[in-house]
Amino acid sequence: MIAEILEQLNGHIVIIKGNHDSRALFKYLAAHNPVLSDGKPKYEFEDVGRIIKANHHQFFLTHYPMLFGQTPSSINLHGHIHHTMVAIPENINVGVDSTDLDYLMADERPVWSTPLNFNEIETIIQRKYDDFAKRR
Structure with a gap:
């Protein structure tokens, strides 16, 4: 079961709802939410996404690719679209099967x-x- 796998992961986990996730799963996890040593719950839930600010960027973490304006400071880290990428440099598909991973060398x-x-x-x-700058 998913709860057993999640319990094995370390740290605080933010779960962003995807198209295959159900409200029932979120309700179950919320009802069985372990408390960490700092007194905070292990799981936190988001329907759409989370914003993280770092290195002069705003990272919008979402399940689906979303457009937040084409500015170098607003980056959407998303999944959902598997073997494809959004043809916008500010959208990065971080899924395990993403073609955006091709921007990393094998090593x-x-x-x-x-x-x-x-x-x-x-x-x-x-x-x-x-x-994308070369393509213009």
């Missing part, structure tokens, strides 16, 4: 299904911008 890629770290995301952003 830079994380092990399959390992989350991207911040440096890998910054590398993808810069190389996608460079690639």
